[in-house]
Amino acid sequence: MTALAGLLIALIIGLTGIGGGVLTAPVLLIFLGMPAPQAVGTALVFVAVVKLFAAPLFVVRKQVNYRVLALLLAGGMPGALLGSIFLTQLHKKGSSGLMLVLLGAIIVTSAAANFFRKNGAERHAQDKSKRLPWVSFPIGIEVGFSSAGAGALGSLALMHWTTLTSAEIVGTDIMFGLGLSAAAGSMHLSAGGVDTEVLRWLLAGGVPGALAGAWLATIFPTRLLRKGLAVWLICLGVNLFYRGLTAS
Numbered sequence: 001m002t003a004l005a006g007l008l009i010a011l012i013i014g015l016t017g018i019g020g021g022v023l024t025a026p027v028l029l030i031f032l033g034m035p036a037p038q039a040v041g042t043a044l045v046f047v048a049v050v051k052l053f054a055a056p057l058f059v060v061r062k063q064v065n066y067r068v069l070a071l072l073l074a075g076g077m078p079g080a081l082l083g084s085i086f087l088t089q090l091h092k093k094g095s096s097g098l099m100l101v102l103l104g105a106i107i108v109t110s111a112a113a114n115f116f117r118k119n120g121a122e123r124h125a126q127d128k129s130k131r132l133p134w135v136s137f138p139i140g141i142e143v144g145f146s147s148a149g150a151g152a153l154g155s156l157a158l159m160h161w162t163t164l165t166s167a168e169i170v171g172t173d174i175m176f177g178l179g180l181s182a183a184a185g186s187m188h189l190s191a192g193g194v195d196t197e198v199l200r201w202l203l204a205g206g207v208p209g210a211l212a213g214a215w216l217a218t219i220f221p222t223r224l225l226r227k228g229l230a231v232w233l234i235c236l237g238v239n240l241f242y243r244g245l246t247a248s
Contacts, residue, residue, distance in 0.1 A: 002032070006202035010050050010209030011216075020047035021147030021181065022110045024202075025103070026236040034195060036099045037091045041188025042195050043147040046202045048181035050210045055178055063171030065164055068129050072154065072176045075133030079140020080180045084187040087145045100244030106146040107237030111230045113152035128161045135161060136176070143177075144184040150177035 005027055013020045024043035028034045034042070058064055090099050135157045142149040154173045158164055164172065188194055 002198055002201035003205035005031070005205065006046070007205030007209040009046075009202075010206035011213040013050065013210060013213060020050055021143065021150065021177075022107055022152070022233060025147045026107055026233065026240065028198070029100075029103070029240060030236060032198070034198070035091070036103060037087055037188070037191075037193045038195050040087060040103075040145070040147045041185065041191075041193035042199050042202070044143075044181045044185035044188060045194055045199055046206060047147065048178060048185050049203055050206050051174055051178040051181065053207060053210050055175060058171030058174055061167070061171070063167045064175050065162075065168050065172050068132065068158070068162055068164065068168075069172050069175050069179075071129055071132040072136045072157075072172070073179050075135065075137035076140035076143070076150075076176060076180050077183050079137040079142075080144035080184040081140075081187055083141040083144025083146075084184045084191075085144075086141070088188075088191055088193065097244045097246075100240050102244075103146050104237045104239070104241030104244055106142055107148050107240065108234050109237075110142075110146075110148040110152050111233035111237060113156060127163050132157065132161055140180055140184075143180045144187070147181070147184070150180050 009020060009023050009027065012023060021043050024046055025039050028039035028042060029036060032039075087099065136154070139149055139153045139157065142153070151173060154176045155169055158169045158173060162169075185194070
């Protein structure tokens, strides 16, 4: 069951480009009943490994702008660590309701950003990439706290603050998400916030799923699938939000 979930999640990531964190954490929370910190930590490590398999493809194709990536990570990495600490502290204080409310709100926001994201990058006369560390810091906090946001919000930041091509936006954003997931996932792992057994089964299906999804994306039109998935994720986020409000 868990391996099948990993396969389907990774397949969808490869087909639609929607970040794995916004998809994996709700599945672990709602369908597998994992506690929020473990669901987020496990999702982060899972996403990091899956993206690690995809990253070399973008490097070989020279679709990564390393200067822009460094600016993103300069703000995003500290933010991811801070978000991880915040989630851990909330868990220690027994604030499960607040955690679910915040996670639900973040997932809805990230899914909505995916829904309204344009296929092509906008062109700008000016390069405002020097401001990226300030933009990526709150994105990092969101990723560390919820495992969601790096894909949708990272690409939006690149579209509006840089003059990168569409291919460079995708490649640079993949590497940005990999860096944040690895940093925040390591923090959760060191704090015991990763279910290694569930992670092992997720990866058993996730690795082949990621490779198959990347191949199928070159064959099937994925725009409608991406929109439909975003709507489903919004529903999951609303579910978590409601559960948080009604938690005792």
